[in-house]
Amino acid sequence: MIKTTVQVDGMMCGMCESHVNDAVRKACQVDKVTSSHGKGETVILSQQPLEEAALKAAINATGYEVTSITSEPYEKKKGIFSFLHK
Template sequence: MWKYTVEVNGMMCGMCEAHINDAVRKACPVKKVHSSRAKCQTVVLSEAELDPETIAAAIRSTGYEVGAIQKEPYQKRGFFGL
């Protein structure tokens, strides 16, 4: 599984977060997506590797600015972090 952390500027409310999440879900086969206006970021989890530019384009299409995108392997931790 892969984790993408995207810097996003311009989110002001929960509807902004939902708008970005919906756009990313429509553009990419994601397992989970979560946006945070407080952290100015969107985190995307996917079983397959994604094209970071596809994620960025989906977010830009909603009118928000996209900054750096970090990609890293993601492994879900079990109970008690094991």
């Protein structure tokens, strides 16, 4: 899995987060997307790397501004003691 973190300016509330999440779901094939207006970021989990230009265009079209996009491999930790297996 790939974890993509997008820094987004302009989100002020939960409804803003919802608008960004919906735009991401419509533009890209994702497994999970969550946004935080407090952190000013959207975190996306997907099977394949996302096309950054399409992602940026989709979010900017909602009236918010993408300031950066970073991607990294993501491995879901399993079990209550998963933190012990580093």
